[in-house]
Amino acid sequence: xxxxxxxxxxxxxxxxxxxxxxxxxxxxxxxxxxxxxxxxxxxxxxxxxxxxxxxxxxxxxxxxxxxxxxxxxxxxxxxxxxxxxxxxxxxxxxxxxxxxxxxxxxxxxxxxxxxxxxxxxxxxxxxxxxxxxxxxxxxxxxxxxxxxxxxxxxxxxxxxxxxxxxxxxxxxxxxxxxxxxxxxxxxxxxxxxxxxxxxxxxxxxxxxxxxxxxxxxxxxxxxxxx
Numbered sequence: 001x002x003x004x005x006x007x008x009x010x011x012x013x014x015x016x017x018x019x020x021x022x023x024x025x026x027x028x029x030x031x032x033x034x035x036x037x038x039x040x041x042x043x044x045x046x047x048x049x050x051x052x053x054x055x056x057x058x059x060x061x062x063x064x065x066x067x068x069x070x071x072x073x074x075x076x077x078x079x080x081x082x083x084x085x086x087x088x089x090x091x092x093x094x095x096x097x098x099x100x101x102x103x104x105x106x107x108x109x110x111x112x113x114x115x116x117x118x119x120x121x122x123x124x125x126x127x128x129x130x131x132x133x134x135x136x137x138x139x140x141x142x143x144x145x146x147x148x149x150x151x152x153x154x155x156x157x158x159x160x161x162x163x164x165x166x167x168x169x170x171x172x173x174x175x176x177x178x179x180x181x182x183x184x185x186x187x188x189x190x191x192x193x194x195x196x197x198x199x200x201x202x203x204x205x206x207x208x209x210x211x212x213x214x215x216x217x218x219x220x221x222x223x224x225x226x
Contacts, residue, residue: 086114094217119191150207152198163189173198177211181219
């Protein structure tokens with residue numbers, strides 16, 4: 001007897017064992033409905049599709065949708081965990097900074113890495129300077145600063161020029177964080193060459209927390225009247 005014949009006999013014997021077991025356990029698929037969804041069952045009904053086939057197909061499609069949703073939730077959870085880890089590391093780094101220059105350097109290093117953005121710029125003014133309208137370039141951002149909420153998306157070229165200078169022509173999407181503190185006013189801007197990197201539908205909770213941490217840190221290290 002050759003090997004192929006032996007394998008065929010073994011498979012036939014195994015299939016018969018399964019058949020005998022299922023005959024003895026008529027409620028098997030009631031106890032294991034998930035297995036029924038994975039089986040390929042056809043019904044000899046000519047060109048018509050039996051009710052059970054439609055039900056099984058519907059169950060499979062529903063299970064696939066649930067799996068996709070679950071995968072999406074898992075991806076979001078992992079992304080949130082990573083964002084929280086980055087924010088924690090940035091906070092620890094800023095706690096160790098004792099001067100304004102050290103804070104700025106830490107922000108540049110960490111934020112370039114964490115956000116994978118080609119451009120990161122911080123523009124700061126004293127609240128008194130902004131109130132005296134000594135910075136007309138802020139006119140395009142005053143509504144944003146008054147709202148005191150992060151914003152993601154695309155900006156007009158004039159605003160890009162102000163925020164990113166020579167890099168403005170390559171920036172396709174931005175994330176803006178207002179810096180509004182005691183005697184302190186400014187903009188923390190991230191620029192990406194990818195038009196879809198920062199978009200209006202993005203959640204801004206992380207950006208809000210980041211802005212609060214940066215603002216409080218700058219308040220501590222800034223000299224009076226900065």
